[in-house]
Amino acid sequence: MRLLLLHNYYQQGGGEDTVFEHECDLLRDNGITVETLIFNNDSFDGTLLGNARSAVQSLYNLQSASRLNQAIDRFKPDIIHIHNLFYTASASVIRVAKKRQLPVVMTLHNYRLVCLNGLLMREGKVSCEICLTQTLPLAGIRNACFRDSPAQSAHLTAITSLHKLTGIWKLVDRFIVVTDFARQKILSSSLKLLPEQVTVKANFVADAGYTRPDERSDFFLYAGRLTVEKGVGVLLMAAETDGFPLEIIGDGPLVPDVIRASERTPTIRYRGKQPRAVVLDALKRCRALIVPSLWYEGLPTVILEAFASGTPVICSDQHNLNQIVRDGDTGLLFRTGDSLELGRTIRIFNHDSLGRHRWGQQAYGEFQARYTKDVSLQTTLTLYSELIGKQALTDPLLKSL
Secondary structure, eight states: OEEEEEEEEOSSOOHHHHHHHHHHHHHHHTTOEEEEEEEEOTTOOSSHHHHHHHHHHTTOOHHHHHHHHHHHHHHOOSEEEEEEOTTTTOTHHHHHHHHTTOOEEEEOSSSTTTSTTSSSEETTEESOOTTTTOSSOTHHHHTTTTTTOHHHHHHHHHHHHHHHHHTGGGGOSEEEESSHHHHHHHHTSTTOOOGGGEEEOOOOOOOOOOOOGGGSOSOEEEESOOSTTTTHHHHHHHHHHHOOOEEEEOOSTTHHHHHHHHHHOTTEEEEESOOHHHHHHHHHHSSEEEEOOSSOOOOOHHHHHHHHTTOOEEEEOOTTHHHHSOBTTTEEEEOTTOHHHHHHHHHHHHHOHHHHHHHHHHHHHHHHHHSSHHHHHHHHHHHHHHHHTSOGGGOGGGGGO
16 A cells, blocks of 8 residues: 655644654554655745735645646555645645545544634634534634634635635545544535545554552643633632642643732642643643633543543533543543532542542543554554545546546
8 A cells, every 4th residue: 555645734833743743653654655745834924925826826736736746656656645735735636636546535633624713613702613504604704713814814715615616625535533523513514525525533642551540649630722712711710719739731821820820829830831741741640631621622632641541531511522531431521611510520539539440440441442553543544445445437526627
């Protein structure tokens, strides 16, 4: 099997880049012949000329199409897997792949195709689905949902709307999403995809090793961005009211709020932004991870890493999250946005020693069943083999290319 992995890096790195790199390494480590085709958005230089040129290229980039054609001629892949095509790669790479009669897989790391900021949320509205079913979602422009800019929001709306109208996304043989919840949202959206086009494949993390409750320290952990939608305000209010020991790791606009809370309440310890190794060590030592998010989230890596160390998760019952963390199984759920309910859930957790042991074991079992490298690799290779075995020319959409 010869696999061409295509990815467009944003100007600011993020989780999509990490997933792409880890999946590339996993496939190569297991004997798959992998070539990568990398794009970046350096041409978006902020100048008027640069932005105008990039606006046109992001609709259909002839240079990107040429690069893919050259890569296909040189490497002769059996299948192409796109992780991100915004903005330089553009949807031109899909058309090239289908003209060359190659199966195309595309991972949807977020909701960008149906939501300008990719998160199904906006400032003051968590969560938000106004644009989900709209072919031309003008609300995203009115609310400047992309980079707080009406102009950039209009540009991205034009791109995604035009692609929906031309049916480009229907040419993709299989979209990958990370949860069943995301699959339901994508299938109910204006993309109008067929159910067989959307497959669930979770991300994976390394096995951190099960840590028993009696080997842990007496503190709870929050690790992540310090933002409103992450529920940091709810967390701080609960910790200040109930006084449970809490360590907070992360960075973001609410750092001043966290520092003030730690100064008022000795049981709150702010550790700042830390490398991944420090976060993993804290996960193995804490009583439980707290995830108080107000928005849907995707598939938070920190939850998977908690499961990989046998760490129970105390989580808001927001949709999607309540499918990842099962109440009374891999942890406990509390009412989203309710700090008093969070405090009560912490007390229940502390008073149930048998529960803590059971929840930790089941969290580790969930990791072994769903989030290991082996599970991810098998799911990926099965998908690739299925698509390679199909005759691409049976797709009637090819006739319109």
